[in-house]
Amino acid sequence: MSEPxxxxxxxxxxxxxxKVFGQGSAAFKALTDIELNIRTAEFFTxxxxxxxxxxxxxxxxxxxxxxxxxxxRINGQEVAGLGPNARPVNTVFQxxxxxxxxxxxxxxxxxxxxxxxxxxxxxxxxxxxxxxxxMEAMADxxxxxxSGGQQQRVALARALAPQxxxxxxxxxxxxxxxxxxxxxxxxxxxxxxxxxxTFVFVTHDQEEALTMSDRIAVxxxxxxxxxxxxxxxxxxxxxxxxxxxxxxxxFLKVKVVEALxxxxxxxxxxxxxxxxxxxxxxxxxxxxxxxxxxRPEQATLGDGAKAHLTGTVTNSVFFxxxxxIHVNLExxxxxxxxxxxxxxxxxxxxxxxVGLTLADGALQVIRE
Amino acid sequence: MASDPNQTEERHGWxxxxxxxxxxxxxxxxxxxLMIVVLYSFLSPGNMGGVAWEFSTDAWFRVFMRRDIFxxxxxxxxxxxxxxxxxxxxxxxxxxxxxxxxxxxxxxxIATRPPGQRTVWLFLITIPFxxxxxIRTFAIQEMLRNNGTINTALMWMGVINxxxxxxxxxxxxxxGMAYVFMPLMxxxxxxxxxxxxxxxxxAGYDLYxxxxxxxxxxxxxxxxxxxxxxxxxVFIPSIGAYVTPRVLGGGQKMMLGNLIALQFGQGRNWPLxxxxxxxxxxxxxxxxxxxxxxxxxxxxxxxG
Amino acid sequence: xARQFSISRLPGFGAIALLxxxxxxxxxxxxxxxSFNENQxxxxxxxxxxxxxxxxxxxxxxxxxxxxxxWLALVASSLATILATLxxxxxxxxSRFKGQTIIYALINQPLMVPEVVTGIALLIVVAFIKVQTGxxxxxxxxxxxxAFCIPFAYLPIRxxxxxxxxxxxxAAADLYASHVQAFRYITLPLLxxxxxxxxxxxxxxxxxxxxxxxxxxxxxxxxxPTYMLGQLRRAVTPEMNAIATxxxxxxxxxxxxxxLVTSKRG
Numbered sequence: 001m002s003e004p005x006x007x008x009x010x011x012x013x014x015x016x017x018x019k020v021f022g023q024g025s026a027a028f029k030a031l032t033d034i035e036l037n038i039r040t041a042e043f044f045t046x047x048x049x050x051x052x053x054x055x056x057x058x059x060x061x062x063x064x065x066x067x068x069x070x071x072x073r074i075n076g077q078e079v080a081g082l083g084p085n086a087r088p089v090n091t092v093f094q095x096x097x098x099x100x101x102x103x104x105x106x107x108x109x110x111x112x113x114x115x116x117x118x119x120x121x122x123x124x125x126x127x128x129x130x131x132x133x134x135m136e137a138m139a140d141x142x143x144x145x146x147s148g149g150q151q152q153r154v155a156l157a158r159a160l161a162p163q164x165x166x167x168x169x170x171x172x173x174x175x176x177x178x179x180x181x182x183x184x185x186x187x188x189x190x191x192x193x194x195x196x197x198t199f200v201f202v203t204h205d206q207e208e209a210l211t212m213s214d215r216i217a218v219x220x221x222x223x224x225x226x227x228x229x230x231x232x233x234x235x236x237x238x239x240x241x242x243x244x245x246x247x248x249x250x251f252l253k254v255k256v257v258e259a260l261x262x263x264x265x266x267x268x269x270x271x272x273x274x275x276x277x278x279x280x281x282x283x284x285x286x287x288x289x290x291x292x293x294x295r296p297e298q299a300t301l302g303d304g305a306k307a308h309l310t311g312t313v314t315n316s317v318f319f320x321x322x323x324x325i326h327v328n329l330e331x332x333x334x335x336x337x338x339x340x341x342x343x344x345x346x347x348x349x350x351x352x353x354v355g356l357t358l359a360d361g362a363l364q365v366i367r368e
Numbered sequence: 369m370a371s372d373p374n375q376t377e378e379r380h381g382w383x384x385x386x387x388x389x390x391x392x393x394x395x396x397x398x399x400x401x402l403m404i405v406v407l408y409s410f411l412s413p414g415n416m417g418g419v420a421w422e423f424s425t426d427a428w429f430r431v432f433m434r435r436d437i438f439x440x441x442x443x444x445x446x447x448x449x450x451x452x453x454x455x456x457x458x459x460x461x462x463x464x465x466x467x468x469x470x471x472x473x474x475x476x477x478i479a480t481r482p483p484g485q486r487t488v489w490l491f492l493i494t495i496p497f498x499x500x501x502x503i504r505t506f507a508i509q510e511m512l513r514n515n516g517t518i519n520t521a522l523m524w525m526g527v528i529n530x531x532x533x534x535x536x537x538x539x540x541x542x543x544g545m546a547y548v549f550m551p552l553m554x555x556x557x558x559x560x561x562x563x564x565x566x567x568x569x570x571a572g573y574d575l576y577x578x579x580x581x582x583x584x585x586x587x588x589x590x591x592x593x594x595x596x597x598x599x600x601x602v603f604i605p606s607i608g609a610y611v612t613p614r615v616l617g618g619g620q621k622m623m624l625g626n627l628i629a630l631q632f633g634q635g636r637n638w639p640l641x642x643x644x645x646x647x648x649x650x651x652x653x654x655x656x657x658x659x660x661x662x663x664x665x666x667x668x669x670x671x672g
Numbered sequence: 673x674a675r676q677f678s679i680s681r682l683p684g685f686g687a688i689a690l691l692x693x694x695x696x697x698x699x700x701x702x703x704x705x706x707s708f709n710e711n712q713x714x715x716x717x718x719x720x721x722x723x724x725x726x727x728x729x730x731x732x733x734x735x736x737x738x739x740x741x742x743w744l745a746l747v748a749s750s751l752a753t754i755l756a757t758l759x760x761x762x763x764x765x766x767s768r769f770k771g772q773t774i775i776y777a778l779i780n781q782p783l784m785v786p787e788v789v790t791g792i793a794l795l796i797v798v799a800f801i802k803v804q805t806g807x808x809x810x811x812x813x814x815x816x817x818x819a820f821c822i823p824f825a826y827l828p829i830r831x832x833x834x835x836x837x838x839x840x841x842x843a844a845a846d847l848y849a850s851h852v853q854a855f856r857y858i859t860l861p862l863l864x865x866x867x868x869x870x871x872x873x874x875x876x877x878x879x880x881x882x883x884x885x886x887x888x889x890x891x892x893x894x895x896x897p898t899y900m901l902g903q904l905r906r907a908v909t910p911e912m913n914a915i916a917t918x919x920x921x922x923x924x925x926x927x928x929x930x931x932l933v934t935s936k937r938g
Contacts (some may be wrong), residue, residue: 064842084845096890110857111847124685161846387762390755390822397819401793402785408796418799435853470692476682477689491931496696498927503916504895507699507905508838510706510714510913517702520715550696579682608786610883615904625788625883632792632887642796646791652786656714 009076010037011166011198012061017070019056019222030056032222034070038166038200039215043192045201047209048219049245053270054202057219058168061200075165085114089166090159094174096151098143104154105130105139111162127155132191149180156191157299166198173208185212206246210234218242222271235295238279239367243293250294250335254363257286264365266292269331272308276363290365296324296338298362301348309336316347323347383522402649409642417636427639431647449627453647459542460606461624464553468547468595471553475594478554478560490558497551505615508544509535512616532658536618545606552605553598560594593666600659604652624648679823704920712912714781726821733899734915741879741896744810748817748826749874755818757863758823764833790820791887798888807892816888817878824877825870828934832866865933871882872930876923 006116017034029097038044046054059065061072063084072079079087090111098107100300109126123279130136133153140145143154152172159167169188173181189212190273192199203209209216210230218241219229226233226242240251254266265286266276276292284290299309311327314334318341325347327335337356339347348354409427412417417525436442474589478489496504511517512534534540568590572582610625617623618629622630628648631641707725711718728734756779762773782790798812840862844854882897889898896919903912 062846064845085848085850089846091843091846093839093843094934095837095839097837097839099840099843101860110844110849114844114848114853158847343747373924383766384762384771384775386758390759390826391775393751393779393815393819394781394822397794397815398781398785398790399778401797402781402789404796405789436877439860470688471684473682473688474692476685487935492693493696495924495927496700498876498930499920499923500882500897500916501698502880502882502900504700506900506912506916507703509904510703511699513713515713517715547695547699550692554692574892583682593739604784604786606828608788610791611901613890615901625786628788628792629887632795638760638796643790645792649789649863652784656784 006362009039009040011042011075012036012038012200013071013073013076014061015058015071017057017060017072018068019053019060020068023346028293031060031067034224036217036224036227038198041101041196041198042214043189043199043201043212045209045213045216046219047203047206047216047245049204052219053222055170056222058091058170058200058202061166062091062168083138088164089167089168089340090162090164091156091170092159092172093122094171096143096155096172096175098151098154098158100143102133103140103142104146107143107154108158108161108215113253115162125161128159132160132194133157133187148175149184152176152184153187155190160191160195160197165199166200167192169199170203171202173203174205181208181367188212193280195283210246218245220245236277236279236364237293237366238282240291240293243364243366248296248298248336248338250296250362252292252294252333252335254290254292256286256288256290259284259286260269264290266290266365268308269329269333270309274308274358274363275361276365277365278365280363282367284365292363292365294335294358294362294364296336298359299335299337299356300359301325301337301339302355302357306357308358309335309356311354313348313352313354315350327356370625399456405642405645406641409646413637413639417632417638419638424639427637430637430640433555449644452622452624452627455538455621456607458652459538459545459623460609462542463545463549463598463606464602466542467550467553468599470546471557471598472595473593474539475554475561477555478558479564493551493554493558496548497555501548501627502611502615504548505544505612508540508547509615512540512543533618536620538617540616541621541623544612545609548612549602550607552601556597556601557591557594560591560597562623564590585639593663596659596662596666600655603655607651607655608648681747701914702916707911707917709910709913711825712909714908714913724910725918727909727911728914728918731911733894734896737894737896737899740893744813744817744895745875745878747814748878749821749871751818752821752825752878753829753867753871756822757829757867757875760821760826760833762831764830765838770912778825780823782820784911787881787883791883794884795887802890810891810893812888813885813893813895817881820881820884821874821878825874828869828873829866830929832863832869836862869930869934872926872933876926876930879923 008073014034014036017031017036019030019031023027034057046057048054056065060067061074061077063082063086063205067080070080074088084091099110102110105126109122109131112122112125126139127136130139133156135150135153135157137155138150143151146154152175161275168348172188177186188199188201201209201212210233215227215229216233217224218233219225220241224240228236233242234246237246237249239317243249243251252269254268254276256264257267258265263275263277265273268274276290278284279349309329311329314328316326317324320341322338324338325337325339327337329335334357408419410425412422412424412426414420430446432446434441434446436444474493478486478493481489509516513519514531514533515533518534518541519528522528523531564587568586569582572586577585608625609623610629613621613623613626614629617626624644625648626643628641630646631637635641694849706714706717707737708720708722709718710721710723727808729809759775759779763779773775794812794816801812802808836859840858844858845851849857880897882895882901885895886901889895894902900912
C-alpha cells in the first residue's frame with residue numbers, strides 16, 4: 001500500500017469530502033471525510049454492503065449530488081458545483097436508464113448529439129460503438145425489444161460514445177443472471193483495457209470486485225476502511241469489517257509476546273507461538289491482547305505434536321472442489337479450515353481430536 | 369436508504385411558478401366564485417333576483433325555519449326545505465346501498481375472470497361511466513314513461529291494462545341515480561379485489577371455512593377500502609345530483625340541487641340559494657372528511 | 673358430472689353480475705334501436721328508417737348547438753391540458769414546499785364541490801361581470817369549462833410524470849443535455865401519452881357538462897347537453913334518440929382511444 005504514485009496527476013482527486021442528507025434531527029451522514037485518488041486508466045472499485053455510501057460517492061463524482069463539504073477534482077479541475085452535463089464523466093446506471101422512446105442507435109448517439117457534434121460524426125461513432133459491444137444487428141430496435149444483457153451492452157456503449165475521461169458504473173451487473181454476469185465481467189475488463197478509460201465501478205459483490213479491479217476501496221458507514229489491490233485487501237485486511245466482508249475468515253484472540261518492526265510474535269490459544277503481520281499504523285506492544293485473522297485455506301490438518309492449534313471436529317461440509325471442516329478449538333472458539341478434495345481421504349469424523357498447522361504468514365493482526 | 373436516487377428530489381426554486389396560469393383560472397372560475405357564494409349567503413335578497421348589499425342572517429334562518437307571512441312572530445320549522453333535505457340524504461343513501469348490493473357481485477365477477485377477459489368486462493363498466501349522464505338519464509326516462517318501454521311491454525303481455533305511472537316519483541329518481549352512478553361503485557371495488565391475494569381465500573377454505581364464512585371473514589374485510597371508496601364516490605354525486613332528479617323527479621320530487629337552482633330562477637332569492645348551496649357543500653365535505661379519516665385509519669392499521 | 677370446486681366462485685354472484693350488465697346496457701340499447709324507428713313511437717317498433725337522423729341533420733338548431741359543444745370542448749380542453757401540464761410539472765417530483773396542499777386543493781376543487789354549487793357560484797359572478805362590462809360572449813363558458821377540465825387533465829399527466837423513471841433525466845444530464853434539452857428530448861416525449869389522455873378526458877368532460885353550462889350560458893349559447901335538457905321536458909320524438917346515439921358514438925370513440933393510449937405502456 002505504500003507503493004509510490006506512478007503519475008503525479010490523479011484522474012480523480014477527492015479531498016475532505018462529506019455528504020449529509022436531510023437537516024436537523026433527520027440528517028443522515030452518507031459520506032464522511034473521504035480522501036481518495038483514482039489513477040488514470042485504472043479499474044477502480046468501490047466495494048461495500050448496501051447503504052455504505054458507495055453509490056452516493058459515485059453520484060457525487062457524476063454530479064447528481066453536490067458534496068456538503070470537500071472537493072472533487074477531475075483531471076485537475078474542480079468540479080464541485082458543476083452539473084452532470086458539464087463533467088467529462090459518463091455513467092452506466094444500475095437500471096441502465098435507456099431512453100425507451102429511442103432506438104438503440106439513437107440512445108448511443110444521444111451524448112454526442114447533445115455535445116453538438118455534426119450528424120456524420122455522431123453516426124460514425126455510433127457505428128463504432130455498436131461494433132465495440134457487438135450490437136450492430138440491434139441498431140434499430142427499441143430497448144424494450146432486446147434482452148437484459150443486450151440492454152447492458154447498449155448502456156455501456158452509450159456511456160462510452162462521448163469518450164469520457166472516466167466511466168462510472170453503478171452495480172451494472174446486478175440485474176443479470178450468474179452466467180451472463182460472468183460473461184459481462186470479462187467483457188467489461190476487455191473494454192476497459194481497449195479504451196484505456198478510467199473505470200470507477202460500484203458493487204456489493206466481493207468476488208466481482210476481486211476478479212476485475214486494479215484497486216479496491218472497501219466502504220462501510222460512509223467511510224473508506226481500506227484501499228488496496230485485490231490481493232492486499234484479501235490477504236492483509238486491516239479491519240475486522242474488511243476481513244469479514246471479503247471471503248471466509250477465522251478470528252482468534254491472541255497475546256503479543258514480542259513486537260518486531262514489521263511483524264509481531266503472538267501466543268495462540270493453546271500456547272503455540274506464531275508470527276503475525278501488522279496493518280499500517282498499528283504497533284501493538286508486548287503483552288497487548290489483539291485479534292488476528294486466518295483464512296480457512298491457510299490451515300491444514302496435522303499431527304498433534306507440531307500443530308499450532310488443537311480442537312474437536314464438529315462437522316464437515318462437502319463443496320465439490322473442497323471440503324470445509326468445522327473445528328471447535330480448546331477454548332471454544334469456532335474455526336473453519338478448507339481442504340482441497342485432491343485425494344480420496346475421508347474427512348475426520350465429528351468428535352475427532354485434530355491438530356491444525358498454520359502456514360507461514362497466515363496471521364494478520366486487525367484493528368477492532 | 370440515502371443512496372436511493374429517488375430520494376433526492378429537486379429543490380422547487382422557481383418551478384412552482386409553472387402552476388400559476390392554472391391557479392389563476394381556478395381562482396377566477398372555481399374558488400373565487402365559491403367565496404362569493406359564502407358572502408352572498410349573508411346578504412339580503414334583491415327585488416328582481418340578485419342581492420341587496422345589507423348584512424343578514426335571514427337566508428341561513430330560512431334554510432331550516434319559516435316565519436308566517438301574516439304573523440312574523442310565528443316561527444315554525446321549514447317543512448318544505450327539510451323534506452327536500454331529507455329526501456336528498458335518504459335517496460342518496462338508498463342509491464349507495466343499491467349500488468353496493470349489485471356492484472359487489474359485479475366487481476367480484478370481473479375480478480375472477482381470466483386476465484384477458486377482465487379488460488373487456490372492465491371496459492364495459494367504464495363505457496357508461498364516460499357516456500353522457502344526461503343521455504343515460506334520458507334512456508331511463510324512455511323506460512319509465514307512461515308510454516315507455518316497461519309499460520308498453522307489460523301492457524303488450526297483458527299484465528296490466530293501464531300504464532303504471534312511474535315518472536316523477538322517488539322511485540324514478542332512485543332508479544336513475546343507481547343506474548348512472550353504478551360504475552363509480554364497481555370500479556373501486558374491483559380495484560380492491562384486484563389487489564387482494566386470492567391465496568388468502570384458499571387459506572380460508574383450507575382452514576375449514578364455509579363459503580359464507582370465507583366471504584364474511586376473509587373477503588369482505590379485505591375489500592372494505594373498496595367499499596368505503598365506492599360508497600363515497602356514489603354518495604357525493606348523488607347528494608349533489610341536479611340533472612337526474614330534474615328529469616326523472618320533475619318539480620314535485622326535488623332534491624337539494626334543484627331547490628338551490630330554484631332560488632336562482634323562479635324563487636329569486638339568491639341569498640337563500642347561496643345558503644342552501646353551502647349546506648350541500650358542508651354535507652359533501654363532511655362525507656369526504658369521514659372518508660379520508662377511514663382511509664387513514666386503514667393505512668395506520670396496515671402499517672402498525 | 674360433479675362441478676369442480678372453485679375458490680373464486682360465490683353462488684349467485686355471476687347471475688347478479690350479468691343482470692347488472694344487462695340493466696346497464698338495456699336502456700342504452702333500446703335508446704339506440706328506436707333512433708332507427710320508422711314511426712314516431714319510442715316503444716313500438718315500426719321498421720327500420722334513418723328519417724330521424726335526417727331530421728336531426730336538417731335541424732338548424734341541433735347543428736348550431738353541436739358545433740358550439742365541439743368548439744367549446746376543443747378550446748376548453750386544449751387550454752386545460754396546457755395549464756394542467758404546467759401545473760403537473762410544477763407539483764410533481766419537487767421537495768415538499770409550503771402551499772403545496774393549497775395548490776392541490778385548488779386544482780381538485782372542481783372535483784370535490786358539487787357541480788350545482790360551482791354552477792350557481794359562476795352564475796353569481798358572471799351576472800355581476802355582465803352588468804359591469806356588458807360582455808356576453810362565449811368567454812364565460814370557455815373559462816368555466818377550462819377550470820372544470822383542469823383536474824381531469826391534470827390526473828393522467830401527473831400520474832405519468834410520477835411513474836416516469838427519474839434516472840432517465842439523470843442519464844440525459846450525464847450525457848451532456850442541459851435542463852431544456854433533457855425536457856425537450858426525454859421528459860416531453862415520454863409525457864405525451866399522459867398529455868393525450870388528459871386532453872381526451874378534458875374533452876369528454878367538457879362535452880358532457882350540463883349543469884355548469886346551464887347556469888353560465890347567456891341566451892343563444894345552448895350546448896348540445898343543455899339543448900337536450902330543455903327538449904326533454906316536451907314530448908320527445910325519436911329525433912332525440914338519433915341525436916343521443918350520435919353523441920354516444922362520439923363518446924365511445926374517445927373512450928376507446930383513451931383506453932388504447934393509456935393501456936399502451938412504455
